[in-house]
Amino acid sequence: MSAAGKKVICLFFEVHQPFRLKRYRFFDLGHDHYYYDDYTNESILRKVAERCYLPANKIILDLINKHKGKFKVAFSVSGILIDQLRLYAPEVLDSFRKLAETGSVEFLAETQAHSLASLKSRAEFEKQVNNHVGLVKEFIGYDPQSFRNTEMIYSDQMGAWVADMGFKAMLTEGAKHILGWKSPNFLYCNTINPRLKVLLRNFVLSDDIAFRFSNRSWNEWPLTADKYALWLEKISKKSELVNIFIDYETFGEHNSAESGIFDFLEHMPAAILKKTPFRFMTPTEISKTLQPVAAISVPSPISWADEERDLTAWLGNELQSAAFEKLYELEERVYRCNSDQIFKDWTYLQSSDHFYYMSTKFFSDGIVHTYFNPYDNPYEAFMNYMNVLSDFEIRLNRICNTSEQELAMIRVREQIKEKDEIIRKQEKEIETLRSKLQKLTGTAGKTTGKEKKSKETVKKSGTEKKTRSLAEIAAEAIAKSKIVKTKTEAKKKPVKAGAAKKSVKAGASKKSTAGKTAAKKEVPAKKAGPRKTTVKKTASKKTGAAATKTATGKKTTGAKKSK
Amino acid sequence: MRVLMFGWEFPPHISGGLGTASYGLTRGMTSLKDMEVIFVVPKAWGDEDQSAVRLIGANNIPVAYRRISYRGFTREVEKIEVRSEIIPYTDPEEFWKITRRKEAAGQRILVRTDNKGKIEFSGRYNGNLLEEIYNYSVVAAVIASEENFDIIHAHDWLAYPAGIAASQVSGKPLVIHVHATDFDRSGGNVNPEVYRIEKQGMDAAARIITVSNLTRDIVISKYNIDPAKVETVYNAVEPVDVTEQLQVNKGFDEKVVTFLGRITLQKGPEYFIEAANKVLKVMKNVRFVMAGSGDMMERMMRRAAALRITDRFHFTGFLRGRDVFTMLAMSDVYIMPSVSEPFGISPLEAMLSNVPVIISKQSGVAEILTHAVKVDFWDIDAMADAIYGILTYPALSGEFIRNGREEVIRIKWENSARHVREIYEEVLGKNKSH
Numbered sequence: 001m002s003a004a005g006k007k008v009i010c011l012f013f014e015v016h017q018p019f020r021l022k023r024y025r026f027f028d029l030g031h032d033h034y035y036y037d038d039y040t041n042e043s044i045l046r047k048v049a050e051r052c053y054l055p056a057n058k059i060i061l062d063l064i065n066k067h068k069g070k071f072k073v074a075f076s077v078s079g080i081l082i083d084q085l086r087l088y089a090p091e092v093l094d095s096f097r098k099l100a101e102t103g104s105v106e107f108l109a110e111t112q113a114h115s116l117a118s119l120k121s122r123a124e125f126e127k128q129v130n131n132h133v134g135l136v137k138e139f140i141g142y143d144p145q146s147f148r149n150t151e152m153i154y155s156d157q158m159g160a161w162v163a164d165m166g167f168k169a170m171l172t173e174g175a176k177h178i179l180g181w182k183s184p185n186f187l188y189c190n191t192i193n194p195r196l197k198v199l200l201r202n203f204v205l206s207d208d209i210a211f212r213f214s215n216r217s218w219n220e221w222p223l224t225a226d227k228y229a230l231w232l233e234k235i236s237k238k239s240e241l242v243n244i245f246i247d248y249e250t251f252g253e254h255n256s257a258e259s260g261i262f263d264f265l266e267h268m269p270a271a272i273l274k275k276t277p278f279r280f281m282t283p284t285e286i287s288k289t290l291q292p293v294a295a296i297s298v299p300s301p302i303s304w305a306d307e308e309r310d311l312t313a314w315l316g317n318e319l320q321s322a323a324f325e326k327l328y329e330l331e332e333r334v335y336r337c338n339s340d341q342i343f344k345d346w347t348y349l350q351s352s353d354h355f356y357y358m359s360t361k362f363f364s365d366g367i368v369h370t371y372f373n374p375y376d377n378p379y380e381a382f383m384n385y386m387n388v389l390s391d392f393e394i395r396l397n398r399i400c401n402t403s404e405q406e407l408a409m410i411r412v413r414e415q416i417k418e419k420d421e422i423i424r425k426q427e428k429e430i431e432t433l434r435s436k437l438q439k440l441t442g443t444a445g446k447t448t449g450k451e452k453k454s455k456e457t458v459k460k461s462g463t464e465k466k467t468r469s470l471a472e473i474a475a476e477a478i479a480k481s482k483i484v485k486t487k488t489e490a491k492k493k494p495v496k497a498g499a500a501k502k503s504v505k506a507g508a509s510k511k512s513t514a515g516k517t518a519a520k521k522e523v524p525a526k527k528a529g530p531r532k533t534t535v536k537k538t539a540s541k542k543t544g545a546a547a548t549k550t551a552t553g554k555k556t557t558g559a560k561k562s563k
Numbered sequence: 564m565r566v567l568m569f570g571w572e573f574p575p576h577i578s579g580g581l582g583t584a585s586y587g588l589t590r591g592m593t594s595l596k597d598m599e600v601i602f603v604v605p606k607a608w609g610d611e612d613q614s615a616v617r618l619i620g621a622n623n624i625p626v627a628y629r630r631i632s633y634r635g636f637t638r639e640v641e642k643i644e645v646r647s648e649i650i651p652y653t654d655p656e657e658f659w660k661i662t663r664r665k666e667a668a669g670q671r672i673l674v675r676t677d678n679k680g681k682i683e684f685s686g687r688y689n690g691n692l693l694e695e696i697y698n699y700s701v702v703a704a705v706i707a708s709e710e711n712f713d714i715i716h717a718h719d720w721l722a723y724p725a726g727i728a729a730s731q732v733s734g735k736p737l738v739i740h741v742h743a744t745d746f747d748r749s750g751g752n753v754n755p756e757v758y759r760i761e762k763q764g765m766d767a768a769a770r771i772i773t774v775s776n777l778t779r780d781i782v783i784s785k786y787n788i789d790p791a792k793v794e795t796v797y798n799a800v801e802p803v804d805v806t807e808q809l810q811v812n813k814g815f816d817e818k819v820v821t822f823l824g825r826i827t828l829q830k831g832p833e834y835f836i837e838a839a840n841k842v843l844k845v846m847k848n849v850r851f852v853m854a855g856s857g858d859m860m861e862r863m864m865r866r867a868a869a870l871r872i873t874d875r876f877h878f879t880g881f882l883r884g885r886d887v888f889t890m891l892a893m894s895d896v897y898i899m900p901s902v903s904e905p906f907g908i909s910p911l912e913a914m915l916s917n918v919p920v921i922i923s924k925q926s927g928v929a930e931i932l933t934h935a936v937k938v939d940f941w942d943i944d945a946m947a948d949a950i951y952g953i954l955t956y957p958a959l960s961g962e963f964i965r966n967g968r969e970e971v972i973r974i975k976w977e978n979s980a981r982h983v984r985e986i987y988e989e990v991l992g993k994n995k996s997h
Binding site: 027028030031032317321322323325329379382386387389390393394 | 812813814815850852854860861864865867868869871873874875877878879880886889890893
């Protein structure tokens with residue numbers, strides 16, 4: 001067979017926490033547009049960070065260093081979690097970045113919101129994946145090459161989309177009903193686009209760690225690293241690839257530190273490397289090394305959730321599907337609104353956890369459903385979510401109901417406001433610079449007439465430039481606001497005139513100060529040399545600052561420093 | 564005239580209309596001359612409004628020290644003497660000790676008390692209700708032997724046994740007030756034990772007050788009571804000062820249609836959802852609110868989800884105090900589609916808050932209101948029609964608001980109280996002539 005008897009084990013951890021919603025009442029509709037329970041979110045995240053993320057990251061980093069590249073893992077850190085880490089636990093992000101730097105850790109792409117977008121809208125799905133890739137690049141410093149969807153949701157169609165986006169491999173569940181007699185312990189590929197490799201989770205060996213590890217009524221309890229290696233060794237002859245995909249919170253959260261889970265994590269790599277033929281690899285590496293044995297056909301979506309390995313944990317009852325449909329009915333309007341805050345809420349509201357909380361499957365998998373669940377029952381979860389969604393819709397309608405023209409008007413008005421602000425700032429700056437110049441020239445004293453003249457000319461040219469640049473700004477504002485022709489015409493004119501006036505005024509005042517400074521120069525010639533140059537410098541800086549209308553503040557401080 | 568009244572709840576600790584009604588009635592009574600009311604509830608919390616009545620919590624009456632005081636009563640009281648063989652116990656171990664001594668356990672009744680000899684009541688409609696009702700009657704007997712009064716008035720079945728016991732101890736006549744029967748609560752699926760208690764109360768009473776003719780007919784036909792004994796006294800509503808009403812700033816433009824009450828079979832919540840669905844098919848700028856909680860809430864949520872109207876159909880859970888007024892102030896239509904409503908005070912409150920109301924013909928309040936839309940509870944088309952009409956035609960809703968307010972202001976508890984006093988006088992007069 002392929003790849004000459006290579007035995008590979010792939011460790012993957014899902015890292016995700018949602019933005020939980022606060023109790024949002026009907027009476028808040030239309031008034032309160034903040035939906036998140038900051039206290040709960042922060043306290044849960046801090047707790048998880050301290051009990052799981054930080055200690056586990058440290059152990060993994062140590063293991064990588066210890067095994068010198070032989071130990072490798074993969075993570076998928078959801079976009080929502082990255083946002084939360086930035087808010088509440090930036091040190092965790094640092095530790096992930098450190099892991100990325102080792103080169104032995106792969107970070108996978110997923111949907112930014114840990115959402116179910118793949119079930120509804122390809123466009124939204126792709127947008128979210130791209131957003132997530134951006135976030136991972138920016139905050140973890142890794143460019144993801146492989147993909148895994150929210151909660152291992154996968155179908156042939158999704159696989160094809162993911163392949164089209166250029167990803168090499170995708171992770172999913174080794175669900176019995178899709179595998180039939182086949183073994184999950186080989187590499188497969190997508191049926192539509194065979195270039196996409198599909199890694200199937202070995203749920204027995206994964207759940208041994210994730211769910212059974214601290215279960216004392218389990219006949220294999222306690223699970224040790226050696227025992228685990230022995231099990232792997234037993235299946236090694238008949239398998240090429242064992243995929244262990246688990247929740248990262250398995251370490252320290254679902255299994256407490258007292259259960260010995262961290263010791264297990266610490267000793268497992270050595271035991272596996274020593275006692276089994278398996279070698280650690282990450283998904284992208286696997287996609288390049290191993291050959292797929294067959295295509296795996298998954299016509300309807302599967303996931304890693306619950307006994308059924310389907311979507312019923314999120315879309316299993318009427319409440320869930322109603323909420324889900326209502327949410328995605330808003331998609332088009334959200335994009336028409338084009339507002340950052342709306343996009344943010346849109347992302348956070350999509351997180352699959354909100355639907356998970358509405359699940360009424362309390363029997364076989366009840367315990368898993370109650371992890372970090374802020375609600376007493378699914379009905380409460382539904383009530384709250386729908387209220388929030390209604391408020392979100394009210395906001396959308398407020399923005400969207402305004403017609404295209406009105407929108408353009410609003411934008412122009414905003415632009416004018418912005419430009420006014422810039423003009424105001426620059427006027428202030430001119431003022432401060434002038435007073436500084438006055439001080440300077442007061443002490444600078446003696447300069448020859450020639451120098452005076454030259455300085456004057458410099459200054460004049462400077463002010464001229466300034467007037468020109470201000471006029472340019474006004475012109476630019478006008479050019480931009482040309483979207484609406486007739487209506488805004490009237491508005492533009494006063495602005496133009498105002499800007500022009502202002503610039504003229506500024507120019508005039510400049511000239512007069514230049515004159516003054518020229519008159520008042522009676523300081524020893526020795527000092528005058530260097531001073532003069534600084535004056536020139538500041539003058540040139542000034543013009544520069546005025547020309548580049550933005551970041552003027554910075555430049556002036558720069559000028560200050562140069563003195 | 565002194566009245567010893569037995570109720571089950573008293574504001575602010577209420578779970579339904581019963582507390583509101585008994586409070587309103589006692590307030591009305593004490594505004595009349597020479598009327599004094601002693602109001603007994605199973606559990607007094609201590610923060611009730613006692614300006615109008617003296618409130619006694621049965622949970623504050625020690626039972627253990629009173630046993631002997633019943634001696635020397637006439638034949639009627641002999642039963643009580645049996646009951647006076649109550650053996651209070653404070654913990655299960657003691658109970659076990661007592662029951663071990665067979666002669667002690669024989670004919671006697673064991674009542675669990677705390678270490679001061681007081682019985683603990685939960686004061687709620689759950690737990691072991693029948694036991695609580697029974698315990699309540701035991702304490703009622705103790706109270707009746709202590710207090711001085713002319714007549715006994717018991718509100719609803721939970722208090723009937725207490726009223727009977729008090730009447731037997733004191734020999735004073737009993738008037739019972741039927742706010743609802745089990746036929747209303749269960750939708751026809753009557754609990755035989757509850758029926759038995761109700762029937763006993765009605766038989767023992769000198770007069771029966773019903774809150775509507777609808778209920779009167781049920782009492783007469785289903786409980787086989789002599790019609791001459793049953794009289795209707797309509798409920799009323801506490802006037803609210805409109806200027807005091809909070810002006811609510813609604814955060815959205817849509818109209819609001821409100822259902823406010825327990826989400827149970829009796830209140831017909833499913834008809835509201837179906838009507839809402841019909842309205843939403845023809846107009847979008849409307850939101851429906853189902854405020855309250857109850858055993859059918861989850862089913863209703865699933866139904867709303869299945870109809871795909873949850874973006875316009877909201878659930879608030881149980882509302883308390885101010886939230887109720889806020890809700891009414893936000894509403895453009897109030898709807899009470901009760902399958903069987905003996906009276907129904909809430910539409911009156913809505914009308915006072917300037918909200919047009921739609922009520923079911925199967926409600927007692929329909930007998931006294933003219934300026935309200937009345938529909939059959941099952942007629943969702945008519946309901947949807949009415950909602951649409953009121954929301955769409957401002958002239959119509961304006962008319963309902965103006966006339967409704969005028970109408971409802973005249974429905975005063977004082978009038979109901981006067982009516983009740985007439986009944987008392989008749990009963991007492993009849994008693995004297997015997």
